[in-house]
Amino acid sequence: MFEWIRFIAGTGFLATGIVIFAIELYGAFHYDYVLNRMHMAAFGDTFGIGVSLVGLMLINGLDFTTLKMMLVILFLWCASPVSSHLIARLEAATNEKLEEHMEVEKE
Amino acid sequence: MSRKKTEKEYEKTFACHFFRWLHGEKDLYVGQMEMRPQEVYQESKEEAEKRQRAKNILLNKIYGRKKSKSIKYLELFYRLASILFCGILIYLLLLTVSWLPPIGVADRPVNNEVSKRYIEKGLEETGAINIVSGMILDYRAFDTLGESHVLFVATVTVLIMLRLDKKHDNGTDLSIEEAEANDRNYEPKNDAILQMSAYVLVPAIILFGIYVILNGHLGPGGGFSGGAIIGAGLILYLNAFGFQKTERFFTEKTYKWISFGSLSFYCIAKSYSFYTGANHIESMIPKGTPGAILSSGLILPLNIAVGLVVACTMYAFYAMFRKGGF
Numbered sequence: 001m002f003e004w005i006r007f008i009a010g011t012g013f014l015a016t017g018i019v020i021f022a023i024e025l026y027g028a029f030h031y032d033y034v035l036n037r038m039h040m041a042a043f044g045d046t047f048g049i050g051v052s053l054v055g056l057m058l059i060n061g062l063d064f065t066t067l068k069m070m071l072v073i074l075f076l077w078c079a080s081p082v083s084s085h086l087i088a089r090l091e092a093a094t095n096e097k098l099e100e101h102m103e104v105e106k107e
Numbered sequence: 108m109s110r111k112k113t114e115k116e117y118e119k120t121f122a123c124h125f126f127r128w129l130h131g132e133k134d135l136y137v138g139q140m141e142m143r144p145q146e147v148y149q150e151s152k153e154e155a156e157k158r159q160r161a162k163n164i165l166l167n168k169i170y171g172r173k174k175s176k177s178i179k180y181l182e183l184f185y186r187l188a189s190i191l192f193c194g195i196l197i198y199l200l201l202l203t204v205s206w207l208p209p210i211g212v213a214d215r216p217v218n219n220e221v222s223k224r225y226i227e228k229g230l231e232e233t234g235a236i237n238i239v240s241g242m243i244l245d246y247r248a249f250d251t252l253g254e255s256h257v258l259f260v261a262t263v264t265v266l267i268m269l270r271l272d273k274k275h276d277n278g279t280d281l282s283i284e285e286a287e288a289n290d291r292n293y294e295p296k297n298d299a300i301l302q303m304s305a306y307v308l309v310p311a312i313i314l315f316g317i318y319v320i321l322n323g324h325l326g327p328g329g330g331f332s333g334g335a336i337i338g339a340g341l342i343l344y345l346n347a348f349g350f351q352k353t354e355r356f357f358t359e360k361t362y363k364w365i366s367f368g369s370l371s372f373y374c375i376a377k378s379y380s381f382y383t384g385a386n387h388i389e390s391m392i393p394k395g396t397p398g399a400i401l402s403s404g405l406i407l408p409l410n411i412a413v414g415l416v417v418a419c420t421m422y423a424f425y426a427m428f429r430k431g432g433f
Binding site: 075078079082085086089 | 298300301304307308
């Protein structure tokens, strides 16, 4: 019984992750402006990967591999948002026509 | 009863868009995204003349083409000889390929006593559980020494080509400070988020690299992979905190001494080991018990030396391409 619950929960998480990746893909191709598309990409790279890995961890059960997967989640959650943030900052610093796409606070 | 739509109505539907995209009639990228096809570079007449003049000056002043005819002949000879050389090389390589034995035959020359010996006696003779480590750092250690030297020579070449002086010397090139300022013009400086994540990640990355190096003889890993991990950690630290922070512990002098020390240690240690081995003298280097961290003779120190060279080379490449020196 417990095995079945674990399996169903794990596959549920994995399926959710796949749906999130699908949303990410759609958003990355649907939007025009780079910051919107980058938002979608970063969303998939953090939330989608996190949920999928949690699903894999549930299916795998508690052992050393699970701990390693936890470390992978931690590492990806450090790396992906930071790199997206840096690229976004570069775009905001170099785009001269930023006002066309968003409200910019005047200094 | 079927619903009929006019063509204009149909063009707005999702199905129309989808099938047009599927048949390749509509490119999603064109006009929609922020990208333009690159224009073909067209040189104006003045620029072409200027380029030709610069080329002539180079040929005349540096190679002295006007002064001697022999250089012209040498150039011709050089071209002919290179074509001839390439032809011969292609012929030889194709000939060798035609002599190769077919795939999957049991008595191929690769399938000989060497690999058998590596697998059967590797643990006993080198003391390393990881047979690959035993191979590259014991049986074939000179090969690995050559690889480390290739890395070193590559850095030296990059240094020769990209090196900038600390100050202006003739007013044409940038100085190091200007190059850095120029390079970081648009880059976010002292980004708090990047600094925080580097603060958390860099120690873990470097520790993991050290673990990979020290475990090279016990499991997968070794000097090259561990050194690459440490180099990546150093580059992350440099990106987050800038050159001023890294120059407190890593300068050109550090690079020079670490590379020199590691390579010469490798060279001397392995020369000693090969000399004693070839002359059947007891080498006095303890093998230790296989599986312990301090075991397998020279492999662990050699792994550390290779790791240091690789880490420094990675960092030096990055610093050199970034601002032409460090």
